[in-house]
Amino acid sequence: MSSLLSVKNMSINFDTPRGSLEAVRGVDIEIPAGTSVGVVGESGSGKTVMCRAAMGLLQGSNVKRSGTVIFDGHELTAMSKEEVRNLFGSGMAMIFQDPMTALNPVRRIGSQLSEGLRVRLGMSKADALVRSKELLELVRIPNAAAILKSFPYQLSGGMRQRVMIAIAIACNPKLLFADEPTTALDVTVQAQILQLLRELREDLKMSMVLVTHDLGVVAGNTDYVAVMYAGEIVEYAPTTKLFADMRMPYTEALLDSIPKIDHKSGTRLAMIAGRLPDPTDRGAGCSFAPRCKYAQEKCHKEHPELKKDPDGHLYRCWFPIGVAK
Amino acid sequence: MSKISFWLQRIAQLLIVLLLVTFGVSLLLRLLPVDLATILLPVASEEERVALRAELGFDKGPIGYYLQWLGNFVQGDFGKIYFSGGTEEVSDHLKEAMPRSLLLMIYTQILALVIAVPLGVLSAYRSGRRADKIISNSLFALQSVPGFAIALILVIFLGVKFGWLPTLGYAPISDGIWEHSKHMIMPVISLSLGLIATYTRLLRADMITALREDYVTMAASKGLSDSRILWRHVLRPSSMTLMTSAALSMGGLIGGAIVIESIFATYGVGFEIFAAISGRQYIALQSSVAVIALFYVFFNLVVDIASGFVDPRTRDRRVNA
Numbered sequence: 001m002s003s004l005l006s007v008k009n010m011s012i013n014f015d016t017p018r019g020s021l022e023a024v025r026g027v028d029i030e031i032p033a034g035t036s037v038g039v040v041g042e043s044g045s046g047k048t049v050m051c052r053a054a055m056g057l058l059q060g061s062n063v064k065r066s067g068t069v070i071f072d073g074h075e076l077t078a079m080s081k082e083e084v085r086n087l088f089g090s091g092m093a094m095i096f097q098d099p100m101t102a103l104n105p106v107r108r109i110g111s112q113l114s115e116g117l118r119v120r121l122g123m124s125k126a127d128a129l130v131r132s133k134e135l136l137e138l139v140r141i142p143n144a145a146a147i148l149k150s151f152p153y154q155l156s157g158g159m160r161q162r163v164m165i166a167i168a169i170a171c172n173p174k175l176l177f178a179d180e181p182t183t184a185l186d187v188t189v190q191a192q193i194l195q196l197l198r199e200l201r202e203d204l205k206m207s208m209v210l211v212t213h214d215l216g217v218v219a220g221n222t223d224y225v226a227v228m229y230a231g232e233i234v235e236y237a238p239t240t241k242l243f244a245d246m247r248m249p250y251t252e253a254l255l256d257s258i259p260k261i262d263h264k265s266g267t268r269l270a271m272i273a274g275r276l277p278d279p280t281d282r283g284a285g286c287s288f289a290p291r292c293k294y295a296q297e298k299c300h301k302e303h304p305e306l307k308k309d310p311d312g313h314l315y316r317c318w319f320p321i322g323v324a325k
Numbered sequence: 326m327s328k329i330s331f332w333l334q335r336i337a338q339l340l341i342v343l344l345l346v347t348f349g350v351s352l353l354l355r356l357l358p359v360d361l362a363t364i365l366l367p368v369a370s371e372e373e374r375v376a377l378r379a380e381l382g383f384d385k386g387p388i389g390y391y392l393q394w395l396g397n398f399v400q401g402d403f404g405k406i407y408f409s410g411g412t413e414e415v416s417d418h419l420k421e422a423m424p425r426s427l428l429l430m431i432y433t434q435i436l437a438l439v440i441a442v443p444l445g446v447l448s449a450y451r452s453g454r455r456a457d458k459i460i461s462n463s464l465f466a467l468q469s470v471p472g473f474a475i476a477l478i479l480v481i482f483l484g485v486k487f488g489w490l491p492t493l494g495y496a497p498i499s500d501g502i503w504e505h506s507k508h509m510i511m512p513v514i515s516l517s518l519g520l521i522a523t524y525t526r527l528l529r530a531d532m533i534t535a536l537r538e539d540y541v542t543m544a545a546s547k548g549l550s551d552s553r554i555l556w557r558h559v560l561r562p563s564s565m566t567l568m569t570s571a572a573l574s575m576g577g578l579i580g581g582a583i584v585i586e587s588i589f590a591t592y593g594v595g596f597e598i599f600a601a602i603s604g605r606q607y608i609a610l611q612s613s614v615a616v617i618a619l620f621y622v623f624f625n626l627v628v629d630i631a632s633g634f635v636d637p638r639t640r641d642r643r644v645n646a
């Protein structure tokens with residue numbers, strides 16, 4: 001299977017007043033064409049930064065990016081900003097966590113939706129509006145004509161997320177980055193949006209990178225999962241394999257933090273104890289060691305390399321689960 | 326709350342502001358430890374002064390006096406300026422001075438905005454880099470030079486040394502656009518430089534905040550060019566502070582351009598107020614201040630209306646509030 005997106009040895013540093021902040025450290029990831037890959041981690045694990053950087057959307061004089069990104073045969077990291085921009089919309093697109101802040105508050109839905117069509121596909125204003133209405137219908141928005149004339153704040157959260165999806169798929173992208181697309185929504189709407197994304201992927205033959213902190217979202221919506229922690233990929237496997245036979249203590253802890261259905265209402269979300277390590281000062285050992293219940297002396301001293309099972313399952317741990325020690 | 330009742334309430338608020346301001350000025354006049362009639366008519370018989378007191382309402386209490394003044398004011402009678410040889414109508418003076426001040430203010434605003442908006446956009450876009458630093462530092466330097474000093478430098482070079490522009494006086498538009506502009510260029514430049522610095526800084530700050538918003542990244546991910554993102558997506562939601570500041574400075578420019586009006590002998594409303602103070606023409610002062618207050622309130626209302634167009638959220642927030 002050929003890779004649609006291939007990220008090699010990517011590191012992202014932010015210069016901050018407190019020193020250099022390592023947001024992403026040497027990440028390698030492949031997105032095979034036609035698949036959906038989940039990127040899972042707590043907030044601050046670097047998953048959003050990684051996606052934005054892969055697309056070339058990180059701006060600012062304090063950002064340092066290294067590594068290579070190859071998308072659909074183009075080496076993005078060797079191209080100019082303008083050249084990369086030409087791949088947006090029809091090549092890559094992105095949807096964001098909070099559609100309230102990701103839609104321009106002062107412009108009508110119609111103008112935000114038709115803009116990409118006009119700029120990227122060179123459609124006339126009238127054609128773009130006709131197409132915009134079709135796109136809204138495609139994301140199952142009733143009464144599309146009226147919605148085109150609305151402002152974002154006049155819609156519900158679920159509607160706004162549908163609008164954002166419509167904007168992202170407007171130019172038929174090959175790859176969709178979905179950055180926590182359901183986190184800002186309530187549970188029933190979450191399920192509808194995930195359902196919609198599944199259907200659109202099928203219909204438009206679109207690959208997807210689904211970024212989320214919620215392993216529950218990844219199950220059933222992705223083919224592969226990459227688990228990120230402290231800027232690194234710590235586990236990578238086909239989704240079914242990951243759930244059946246995980247290696248990383250961190251992945252296990254993440255799974256345990258999902259609230260179970262049989263929990264009585266009022267039970268608190270089981271969080272992983274402790275916090276992410278300080279991104280300006282990573283220790284020498286395993287990043288997860290301070291919070292890991294399997295941690296041993298070696299974990300605090302030596303940084304584990306990514307290991308590969310014969311079946312391709314990757315993990316970064318000295319004492320992986322389910323492996324004879 | 327419906328739209329109409331919102332606006333009625335807003336207008337009522339502004340009217341109350343107007344009444345309070347004008348009453349305050351009126352009260353101050355009455356608290357002066359002098360006999361106003363003696364000041365206005367320094368050489369006159371006691372009978373003439375008694376007549377004046379009755380005519381202007383000085384013989385009534387502060388409220389009675391205010392109501393009488395207000396009654397005249399709303400009918401367009403702004404009172405008189407008293408000379409040894411007779412009187413002149415304040416309204417005639419303001420009729421002369423008002424268009425000068427208004428045009429001065431409008432040109433100044435246009436010039437300031439035309440320069441400040443691109444500078445603000447550019448320095449926000451390049452924030453922390455060289456272009457931004459150059460813009461910020463030069464504006465800071467510029468702002469630390471007072472307007473009258475700039476006016477004098479302009480006079481020395483453009484007026485005296487090269488003789489390109491007249492250094493004094495005013496020409497109405499009816500004298501020809503060129504003649505009119507020649508008299509306006511230097512006062513307008515002197516007034517706008519300080520505003521340019523303020524406006525650029527306000528817009529820069531708001532745009533830098535807006536540039537961090539997700540909708541900017543979203544716009545970029547649609548494949549839009551940076552300039553399209555800046556002008557079409559970021560400028561409008563970032564211009565609220567700038568608009569408010571511009572509106573407030575309009576009122577200030579109408580009444581507050583005293584120094585510049587004096588240097589160039591433009592003789593606008595600012596100069597009228599200055600003349601009223603130095604000539605102790607208290608009635609003229611009271612009415613001129615009232616006129617300026619009217620403009621302040623008017624421009625405030627204009628911004629209220631305009632902000633609904635710039636940011637539709639404010640429109641509905643008002644209605645739903």
Ligand code: SF4
Nearest residue numbers: 286289292299317318
């Ligand atoms: S290397 Fe050690 S500390 Fe890190 S996850 Fe594995 S067991 Fe835990």
